[in-house]
Amino acid sequence: MKPAPFKYVLASSLDHALALKAEHGDEARFLAGGQSLIPAMNFRLARPSVLIDINALTRLSGIDRPEAGQVRVGALTRYRALERDGEFLRSCPLFADALPHIAHPQVRNRGTIGGNLSHADPASELPALAIAMQARMRIRSAAGERTVAASDFFAGLLTTDLASDEMLVDITYPVLAPRSGACFMEIARRRGDFAIAGVAAVVTLDEERRCASVRLALCGVGETPVDAGAAALPMIGSRLTGDAVEAVAAGVRDLIAPSGNVHASPDYQRHVAGVLVQRAIRTAHQRISHAA
Amino acid sequence: MQPDHHEIELTVNGTRYRRTVESRLLLSDFLRHELGLAGTHVGCEHGVCGACTILLDGDPVRSCLMLAVQANGHALATVEGLAPASGELHPVQQAMHAHHGLQCGYCTPGILMTMTAYLNEHPSPSEDEVREALSGNLCRCTGYQNIVDAMMDAAARMREEAP
């Protein structure tokens, strides 16, 4: 047997799952897609004593539109369902770019958006998307409910704002605004691997086609996804030129502090991040011109 | 801790099984050790190599990243169920044979399961799309070219056979 012993409970309702988590706290883990948790248990890096399987909670999965301009994705929605929902991908085009970079089809058939964000791997694509898109996370516990902005959700390496009795239940994303374009790009050593660096960019123009806002978030270059919007501030109010984009890339290189890994030195990560920032902003910008 | 046991019922390749499993038993080990279906191979046990790929309700998944208890109530397919009858081969198997798409064969069951599901859904893939579909299955012997050739051929064979 690879994993250490544990007690397995198939949760029959959300309240059941939350009551179990309230009872067992950090000793218990929710089991969603299992594509990060089971490997960690196979290596015995994780040894939960209680596993609360939430896969039967079908109401936690699916995509809906609570209000105009918003898309809400249930935590148990699998990557596969997102990848195949053309309307969702059109409303939130960063996902169309990012999902194919997540692991392989066999892993995407199981992995869930809620498991991904709760796991909070800084090299993962989706935390960076949540930051770039200014998503809001709805969190439940047996005691109640609260909503947290993505910018307050990712607290550190593999650490989120979730307390030991809480579950992420859904994520609300604003749909792409008019006169906007989006692009996600990454470099990984092999297809499907975690990114050496990845960049999500959303560019919005005003009526005179000057930059009204530029959202920028990176993965793989810090302990959390990095909000690099500040580096793009000088571009606001002016037209997007090559020089301006290069200046933003230089700003991002200064802003990040990657730690390096077996595949890339910190300098290389910084370099790649700068190149990707330029390409992602240009592509996002081109995509607006095409749509308008 | 007391061993935690659960009764499960599932079908594998159309056969119904009922077993009692410990909660920490991986689905890959359940198939191999409890059901004797050792065609599902185990390489890395952390989701990277693809040797353990099976179909869960028709979709390829890593059997090393699921617990046996999670398969309760589901229909699985493994490489043992691929050939239509004893002595015959599925078109994907035939093509792998014809194109020398395997050497040691360790990766082969996972590749067959991944690609039969893929080709059912995408009957006319390009070579690039086949490579992308294969990206979750590692092969240390062949260098992939013969596998890609086999899959292009298998797609053609399956299109011919389709009604």
Ligand SMILES: Cc1cc2nc3c(=O)[nH]c(=O)nc-3n(C[C@H](O)[C@H](O)[C@H](O)COP(=O)(O)OP(=O)(O)OC[C@H]3O[C@@H](n4cnc5c(N)ncnc54)[C@H](O)[C@@H]3O)c2cc1C
């Ligand atoms: C070979 C391989 C390659 C991969 N490559 C990538 C990649 O390139 N990019 C990438 O982003 N990911 C990658 N992954 C990880 C994958 O995306 C996982 O699916 C994801 O990280 C976790 O989602 P899950 O649903 O599988 O969660 P699980 O593994 O079930 O859970 C992960 C953690 O989150 C907790 N959790 C789950 N759901 C909730 C919830 N609703 N509320 C609170 N806590 C919860 C669990 O208790 C656990 O601690 C890869 C995985 C493999 C095996």
Ligand code: FES
């Ligand atoms: S053994 Fe399951 S992916 Fe390698």
Ligand code: FES
């Ligand atoms: S044939 Fe040996 S690993 Fe693929």
